Amino acid sequence: MASRPSPRSSPPGSDQVPAPHGSGLLRRLPWLDRALLVILGRPRRRLGWLLPLVLLLVVCFADWNTSGDFRVLSWLVVVPVMAAALCPVGTTALFAVAAVAAYAVIDQAWDHQYRAGLPDFILVSMGGLLAIAAAWLRRRGERRSLSVRNVADTTRATVIRPLPPSWGGLLHAHIYLPADAEARLGGDFYDIQPSPWGTRALLGDVQGKGLGAVAVAANLLGTFREAGFHQPDLRVVGERMEVRMERNRLYEQAMGYKDGDRFATAVLLDFPPPGSAGGYVDVINFGHDPPFAVSARGVRLLDACSGRLPLGLNELAPASERAAAPHRIRLEGDETLLLTTDGVTEARDRAGAFFPLAEALEAAVAEDPQLAESPYRLVRAVRDRMLRHVYGRLQDDTTIFAVRMAPPAPGEVQPLVSLARWTEISSTATALPGRQGSAEPPG
Template sequence: MSPLALPRRRRNERETPSDVPALDPPITVGRWDVSWTLPAALLLLIVVADWRAPEHMRIVTWIGLVPAFAAGMCGVWTTAVFAVVCLGTVIGLEQSLDHRYPMGGSEFLLVVTACVLSVLASALRLRANRQVRRLEDAAQATRLAVLRPIPPRIGGVRTANVYLAAERAAKVGGDFFDVQPTPFGPRVLLGDVQGKGTSAVDAAAALLSAFREAAYYEADLAVVAERLEHRVRRQNQYVSLLGEAGERFATAVLVGLPAEDTGWLEIVNFGHEAPYVITDERVWALPEGEGAPLGLTELTGRLPPVRRVGFPAEATLLLYTDGVSEARDRSGAFLPLAEELERASDTSPRGVVDLVENAVLRHTRGRLTDDTAVLAVCRDPDPPPGGLALD
């Protein structure tokens, strides 16, 4: 994984709150915590400098920087130890050196104050980190409740996915995706609810629950699309009864793969980015979303049509949200996704998702401006028996 991706979990693995990296991880070498080495080195440098400095220079007054550095890198007890050592060092140097310019009482009081404040700052830093960590755990639990983990092999397809959160302390947003095995073949949904916050998450959860039921029981993909549209409208009506302002809509892509490989798939695009099909020979985009987003089809008077497009048996289908298509570098240039895909050496779902993830993080230098969801699927040439799920 790219170092820029460290704050964010990837792959098809279930991420529990305890899996989330610490906000302020210690500096380690192997299994050893070496965060204390920088304050210790600074302390040694100040002592040596004061020992060798001319009599009119008192470098030791800078020793208050040592516990300040420790407060930003170490725990409370380690910071307290550095504070005590620094005070002892000051007293020891004053007694060992016959200075013409001894440290005054105000200077010593300044060092004492710096040591005490550093210990307090360390305690406050750790307390704030614990608070943010609890918020991260709650947000992560919410995301897992909405975006359930997708097995790498399910319902006759192989899958891979990644969710990159733009705001590290709030790992929930309106991006959603799922793969549902059905008697009619696997069906895939990916989309993005307009807006942020818990109301966007609530709308995404409503859409996913409707998809999981309708996709399994409805043979016609157009009926599944209609159920999704009705679910968004009902959700908006419910929210309005609660007195919350603003209706939600969602761009989305709904895909159905026949149970038997027929060389094609069905797709309904609700104003979303065009998915890509990737093979070892070429890369091409499926039709753009000419329909209105979910929740706004009343404006056009009809649902987007179900289109049948070619999909070779060896191909991988890539779906993504606007965190990919609108990823910009420092100059404002968009990510050339098609060019990145054309350079893919591994066209499996895992390889494609890894490529897109690394391309987005490299292009934006890890500064994501929007949540990013990426999902790739391909037909499983040797599906395991009994892979049909009922939920």
Template sequence: MLRSLPFVAIAAVACVDLLAGPRLGFLPLLTLGPTFASVSGSVRRTLAVGVVALAVCLPLAHYNGLLLTPQNNLTIAAVIGVTGASALASHLRIRRERELANVRLVAEAAQRVLLRPVPRRAGDLRIALSYTSAAAEAQIGGDLYEVVTTPRGVRLLIGDVQGKGLGAVETAAWVLGAFREAAYDEPDLSGVGHRLENSLTRHLGGERFVTAIIAEVHVGEISLLNFGHPPPLVMRRSGSTVFAEPETECPPLGLVALGSGKPEPHRIPFQEGDQILLYTDGVIEARDESRAFYPLSERAKVLVGADPQAALDELRADLLDHVGGPLLDDAAMLLLRRHT
């Protein structure tokens, strides 16, 4: 539509001018052609549209008996001037688009290096992952996740860095690096959380923070240490669902010192056939056209499929269908299903 708009505008002006005659003088409106062309076209295309506008202007001026008159000379000068300005605007727009595309590619490459593929099986767990980038117009986000198998069992991390862009990706790198080391070294989740907090306070500036959940799977249970993150959705084998709210509130990583007391994990049952969905706020804050939030607990029934990854992909498709277009924020989901 945008590619044909300049020619439609020129044709419309020509038709109106032929019908109205020379008294009203619609020919200056031919400058709409190159103006519209600069919005989406290249410099060469914008100049070509300007030439077409000029080619239409001269016969119409001759038809109206205005050729070589001061009025028509001013119209020709306007078409040439607007075409030149539109070509310059097109050049600047294309250069800016290329710069933004390069920055985005660098950030996406950095995210792909940081966010390694998670194992699909770990112990008696089957694991599924979904990561949906935001709209192309949005900046790169800082959603992060990791699953590691340690001598003490399977440990997991999901988090969301405050802010966007390369700064958020850099912060995510610090969190993931600290977690990958601490998950193997620390005997409990409190120690892992303490290592993450120390790492972030050394490298974060101002009031930046990271919401996160650290989890560890035990026999028949799972431990959750929540740092200001949306609570996981627990789906029992019986079909009931509940959000695993933390027993005590804890500030996000980077702001733990502002809280009262030492963050402590809490355990919840996690039996055969149970599932736990960890996610970032891009899921529950997604809105439809009526500005209604995505009802995660209601839609989670699609996760009963035999294949966890296929089930999670179906939930992602339902999320995108709810929004009716691209997401405005990155959305990461990590699904754990327990099997014998």
């Protein structure tokens, strides 16, 4: 049986790209982050006891080797305090006991006139007790924080489903960087949906943050997955998503939510079925940053498909421009489409300059012409250059998504899943009792 891939070593073409832990300096220096994880913090606290132990030995050695006029033994109170910040409760208690014992032994070894005496002994003892209580409170807070973090991760994994490599005949990779490393939730969303008429891909960004934005993203993804499979016309898929956004707005206004007028930008892609001649992609852009086509020959911006208003604002457009008409773009077999949310293009450095995504892509391709062959390497290159530009400080949630047609295997002429099989799946899924005349439920 093949072993499951480690999340730290995802293969090229896979869905998840590991991101650096932490924020700020740690995102720019992954080696420092790994060192701190080993020495100080979760998930490995194996060496967290070293610093309190070194401090204990240094204080004892210094007090033993100085004169009676300069006593530092009372500094032992810092030992359990440091342990409380780095170690579990049991280890903190051991250091508290060790500090009290070391104080008693070393202080008694001095002549009577040089002893620190009972007041400092009480200080070290009370410091140890308070350190134990602090360690217990810290561990309880960490457990609560971990529980909240697991809930956030589960919520996001439920909305943004994992995708298998080469799903629907596409190679893809993504990376998501939340502006708030603790919240880990935002309105960025993406998905790939194979269908009998081609493979559809989606990247979008809901206005706002928090659970409200996640709920809107979940609604849009659900509509995309159903309409993207059942509808042969990409125009209808876009219109269904527009209707879903309007229904969500009416619901939030009826509930009295403050953010009842949310909108979402999105890019909707339609690739030809696996095994077909290909050479193109149909694009509908709902007010989102246009995608880039990246290859060894260079980078080109697909800005011809821009111009529509975001989802939820279609009523503001003239009646003649409300139809979600797709634009067909020529796409070479060696080109990879790169899509990003505005967290990339609006990322600023300390001087306020925006991240030059186009220039960064051209520089990356110039350094490594084969970069576009792997979506995995492409999104990592964009991530690293963007984080260097902003010195690891993100102002907005950021998603980088790369997708390309999978090269056919030698001698392969049939699609990965035949059209007949898709038709069979579609007819079986929709032929429900009492609904034989409807391909999908109304509304």
